[in-house]
Amino acid sequence: VIQLFLAFIWLSLISWGGGAAVLPEMQRVCQTNAWADATEFAHCYNLGQMTPGPPCLMVALLGWRVYGLGGAVTVLAGFVIPSSIISWAVGRAYRKGQGSPRQDQLRRTLAPITVGLIAASLDLLGRQNLPSPTAAGLCIGCAALILARNWHPGVLVVAAAALGPWLFG
C-alpha cells in the first residue's frame, strides 16, 4: 500500500499541465507494478470520463483494483494532497502581490497564453471525441446553446447523457 501511495504522490508532483499529461507515465507505472494491464487501464480511464468531477478520479479505480476501498482512498490522497498544499502556498504568495503593476503585466501575459492552450486542448479533444458528424453536431449545438442562450453546462451534459443511447446506440 505504501508503494502505491508513494507512486501516486510522485505522479501528482510530475503532472505539470494537468492530469492528461501524466496518463502515459501512469500507465507505465501501473504496468511495471502489475497493478493494471493496458486494457484494464483504458477501461478505468473511460469510466473516469463518465464520472462527475475531475476525470482523474479514475486513479481511485486503479487503487480499488489493487487493494479495494483502502487502495482507492490511498491513491486519491496521494494524488490530491501534495499538489493541493503547493497550490495553497502559491495562491497565498500570489495574493500578496496583488494590485502591483508587475502583477497586472503578468496577468496580461498569462491571459493570451491560456487562451492559446485552451485552443490546443480543444483541438486535441475534438480529434478524439468527435469521430462522427453526429458527435460534431452535438458539440456545436451545445456550444451554441451556451453562447446564444446561456444554458448551464451541467444541464447540457446531463441531457447529452440521456440522449446518448438514442444518438449513438
Next chain:
Amino acid sequence: MGITSFGGGLLAHFRANLVRLPENPRGWLSDEEFLELWSVGQILPGLNSLNVTVMVADRLAGPMGVLVALTSFLLPGFLTILAYAVWLLGNTSHLAESIQHSVAAAATGLLLATLAQLARSQVRNGLDFAIAAVTFMLIRLAHWKLLNLFLVMVPVTYFLQGLRRGKA
C-alpha cells in the same frame, strides 16, 4: 460542480459557476481573476481543476474553505467511481459506451463555448492574438511540452506586454 461536471470540460463549469457574469451576478471572481488563477493552476503540478479549487476557496474562505471545497468537489465523483468499481468493472456494455460518446461530444462543445467567451473578453489586440496563436502552434504542431512552453512564452510575453504598455 462535483455532481454536474461530467467528462471533463471543467473549465466551462468553473467559469459558469464562479465568475461574475451578467447571467450569474452572484459570481465571486472577475473574468480576469479567474483566468489568472486558471493559468497559475496549470503551471503548478497536480490536477488543474483541483489547484484552481484550492486557490479560489482559500481566497474566499481560508484553509477551512479549502477543505470543504475539495471534499465537496471530489466526494460525488469518488462515490460514483466506487459504485462503478462494484457494479461495472469487467463489464463493457454498449449502453455505457453510447452514453460516453455523447457526453464526450457535449463536453467538447462546452470547451468550444468557453474558448469563444474567453477570446472575446481577453484577446484585446493583435499582440494578444499572436501570442495565443503561437502558443497553440507550439503545442499542437511542434508538440512542445507544457513546462518548456511556459519557460519560453511567459518571459517573452511579459517582455512584449511591457513594451506595449510603455508605448500606450
